[in-house]
Amino acid sequence: MLKIRNLDVGYGSLNVLRHVSLHVNPGEIVTIIGANGAGKTTLLRTISGLMRARDGQVRFQDEDISSEPAERIVFRGCSLVPEGRQVFATMPVRENLLLGAYVQYRRGRHEQVRQDLEYIYRIFPVLKQREHQFAGTLSGGEQQMLAIGRALMSRPSLIMLDEPSMGLAPLIVKDIFAIIGRLRDQGKTVLLVEQNARSALRIANRGYVLETGRIILEGAAEDLLANREIQRAYLGKDLDAENR
Amino acid sequence: MYWQPENERMDRKELEQLQLERLASTLNRVYLNVPFYRRKFDEAGFNPDDLRSLDDLRRLPFTVKSDLRQNYPYGLFAVPLREVVRVHASSGTTGMSTVVGYTKNDIKTWSNLVGRILVAGGITADDVIQISFNYGLFTGAFGLHYGAELVGASVIPMSSGNTKRQIQILQDFKTTALVGTPSYAMLIADTMIEMGINRNSLSLKWGLFGAEPWTDAMRRELQDKLKITATDNYGLSEVMGPGVAGECLERNGLHIAEDHFLVEVVDPNTLQPVAPGEIGELVITTLTKEAFPMIRYRTRDLTRLMAEPCPCGRTMRRMARVMGRTDDMLIIRGVNVFPSQIEAVLFDIEGTEPHYQIVIDRKGALDEATVLVEVSEQIFFDQMKKQTELKETIRKRIASELGISAEIKLVEKKSLERFEGKAKRVIDNRKL
Numbered sequence: 001m002l003k004i005r006n007l008d009v010g011y012g013s014l015n016v017l018r019h020v021s022l023h024v025n026p027g028e029i030v031t032i033i034g035a036n037g038a039g040k041t042t043l044l045r046t047i048s049g050l051m052r053a054r055d056g057q058v059r060f061q062d063e064d065i066s067s068e069p070a071e072r073i074v075f076r077g078c079s080l081v082p083e084g085r086q087v088f089a090t091m092p093v094r095e096n097l098l099l100g101a102y103v104q105y106r107r108g109r110h111e112q113v114r115q116d117l118e119y120i121y122r123i124f125p126v127l128k129q130r131e132h133q134f135a136g137t138l139s140g141g142e143q144q145m146l147a148i149g150r151a152l153m154s155r156p157s158l159i160m161l162d163e164p165s166m167g168l169a170p171l172i173v174k175d176i177f178a179i180i181g182r183l184r185d186q187g188k189t190v191l192l193v194e195q196n197a198r199s200a201l202r203i204a205n206r207g208y209v210l211e212t213g214r215i216i217l218e219g220a221a222e223d224l225l226a227n228r229e230i231q232r233a234y235l236g237k238d239l240d241a242e243n244r
Numbered sequence: 245m246y247w248q249p250e251n252e253r254m255d256r257k258e259l260e261q262l263q264l265e266r267l268a269s270t271l272n273r274v275y276l277n278v279p280f281y282r283r284k285f286d287e288a289g290f291n292p293d294d295l296r297s298l299d300d301l302r303r304l305p306f307t308v309k310s311d312l313r314q315n316y317p318y319g320l321f322a323v324p325l326r327e328v329v330r331v332h333a334s335s336g337t338t339g340m341s342t343v344v345g346y347t348k349n350d351i352k353t354w355s356n357l358v359g360r361i362l363v364a365g366g367i368t369a370d371d372v373i374q375i376s377f378n379y380g381l382f383t384g385a386f387g388l389h390y391g392a393e394l395v396g397a398s399v400i401p402m403s404s405g406n407t408k409r410q411i412q413i414l415q416d417f418k419t420t421a422l423v424g425t426p427s428y429a430m431l432i433a434d435t436m437i438e439m440g441i442n443r444n445s446l447s448l449k450w451g452l453f454g455a456e457p458w459t460d461a462m463r464r465e466l467q468d469k470l471k472i473t474a475t476d477n478y479g480l481s482e483v484m485g486p487g488v489a490g491e492c493l494e495r496n497g498l499h500i501a502e503d504h505f506l507v508e509v510v511d512p513n514t515l516q517p518v519a520p521g522e523i524g525e526l527v528i529t530t531l532t533k534e535a536f537p538m539i540r541y542r543t544r545d546l547t548r549l550m551a552e553p554c555p556c557g558r559t560m561r562r563m564a565r566v567m568g569r570t571d572d573m574l575i576i577r578g579v580n581v582f583p584s585q586i587e588a589v590l591f592d593i594e595g596t597e598p599h600y601q602i603v604i605d606r607k608g609a610l611d612e613a614t615v616l617v618e619v620s621e622q623i624f625f626d627q628m629k630k631q632t633e634l635k636e637t638i639r640k641r642i643a644s645e646l647g648i649s650a651e652i653k654l655v656e657k658k659s660l661e662r663f664e665g666k667a668k669r670v671i672d673n674r675k676l
Contacts, residue, residue: 018293021265214272228327
């Protein structure tokens with residue numbers, strides 16, 4: 001589905017990503033874990049076409065998309081749920097969702113858009129209730145659902161989520177991760193960037209650990225959960241306390 | 245039958261992507277965590293950030309056995325010791341043996357890779373596996389043991405030796421698969437014949453043999469005598485242990501676990517890659533090892549790669565049976581022995597001269613080593629008792645430090661042939 005080779009990305013003289021290579025197979029949830037500033041968001045922005053790589057290649061469904069504009073990448077079926085949700089606060093929920101369907105409108109699939117909207121309301125009933133409310137009046141968790149719903153409206157085969165749990169209450173976080181798990185069950189492929197490494201690894205199939213722009217470990221999610229270095233660095237386990 | 249079908253039959257293009265990802269993360273980790281590699285990479289002017297393709301691996305320095313010795317015991321570990329759940333050491337046990345470690349995940353990976361070679365060699369959960377490798381620091385027994393348990397077979401941790409008891413257990417426990425060195429399997433077979441045991445009283449179907457070089461002629465003989473299907477497998481403790489490669493039932497080359505090991509074949513003199521399919525020295529880089537990653541390890545084993553597809557459906561390339569060594573290491577009954585180790589023992593013992601010769605024969609199926617040692621005139625012409633004592637001392641020291649039993653013969657000073665330049669210390673009469 002997605003294949004990245006030797007991606008180098010930077011701002012000015014600063015290198016953020018250094019020869020990052022990774023892949024996502026169809027039907028998988030792959031997570032990228034790492035500390036603040038490791039380059040996770042930069043990676044998703046580069047895949048989405050919002051930033052340009054200095055070197056390296058991004059292939060989506062076997063085609064090179066490294067130099068394509070962002071809207072073209074959405075057309076291909078690769079959607080981003082951005083960090084901090086970025087909903088249009090002064091627009092109603094329904095219009096936010098319809099904006100996500102822009103690519104379908106362009107293809108003249110009006111009937112399909114209507115059905116998709118119903119589908120989003122089915123998986124997120126709360127959005128139906130708030131249909132005509134301004135997005136800015138929604139709670140953090142509801143805004144996150146809206147952001148996911150908006151991305152789904154473009155009917156992506158790959159959905160990328162940037163820190164979907166950020167700033168949410170623990171109970172809501174649980175809901176959001178349950179939703180992400182269901183997306184996979186419905187046949188979507190997910191690339192998930194998270195600081196909440198434990199929750200992310202629990203639902204993911206595979207994971208990559210990004211440290212100062214380099215991938216230092218990759219593997220099955222359960223193996224990463226069992227790795228003591230990761231436990232110490234990202235899962236907040238105090239191993240010294242365990243040994244005392 | 246496959247143990248991990250998605251991996252073993254992986255599309256070659258996907259495999260290459262996975263190898264590149266894993267190589268990058270391995271290089272990043274060793275550069276960060278192992279001072280030895282950081283220094284060597286820096287000296288070679290290589291930064292892990294420079295890696296662009298698998299071919300860039302060639303810019304990295306090789307790692308050799310003496311690097312492991314110089315960093316004895318834990319110097320090359322990439323994780324703190326408390327994350328290590330198992331330690332093994334290479335066979336040929338001296339104070340300077342090479343020590344390797346495994347994290348929990350490493351053991352899991354190892355077990356799965358052994359699972360692959362077991363299933364490739366015919367094993368299922370219904371089999372009863374007798375493991376006749378020596379249990380201990382050596383990786384053979386534990387590697388096969390964990391893999392066999394994972395596959396769900398019934399494991400008999402028999403260890404080696406006590407051949408008659410091995411045979412009794414083969415009979416009584418209804419063993420269906422024998423695991424060990426091919427030479428030991430041959431001894432079991434020959435002992436059975438000597439004892440007049442009817443082969444049909446056994447349930448044996450499979451033999452998985454490794455840890456020493458053997459031939460197709462020996463395979464035929466083992467298959468004949470034991471009425472089994474015998475497969476070859478390959479591994480070395482420095483990169484993991486058994487499970488690096490193993491034959492499928494086609495019995496034509498050993499499938500390498502290329503999703504976990506990157507292999508190269510180089511000319512042992514120029515150290516440049518040989519043409520595809522040519523014979524050379526096997527060089528291995530680990531791609532997933534956590535505790536003990538190895539970068540470009542020179543195995544000293546001679547083989548060639550077989551890239552053509554195998555009828556069994558595995559996409560992993562095969563290596564031909566190991567054809568020999570590029571150094572002077574001998575494998576005597578599965579134990580790695582360097583002539584220099586024998587030299588070191590003799591050097592320590594008074595009355596011996598630093599001139600010696602090692603003669604290896606194969607008596608029946610087993611290797612027999614004889615060490616000819618020159619001794620000073622006084623001892624040579626001295627009474628029998630002193631000579632016997634000296635022989636016994638040398639024999640014991642070799643047994644305890646090298647882990648092999650050798651016959652010792654004392655010879656008169658200057659009676660062994662002298663060589664200009666490189667001495668020929670070893671006379672290997674085994675036909676392999």
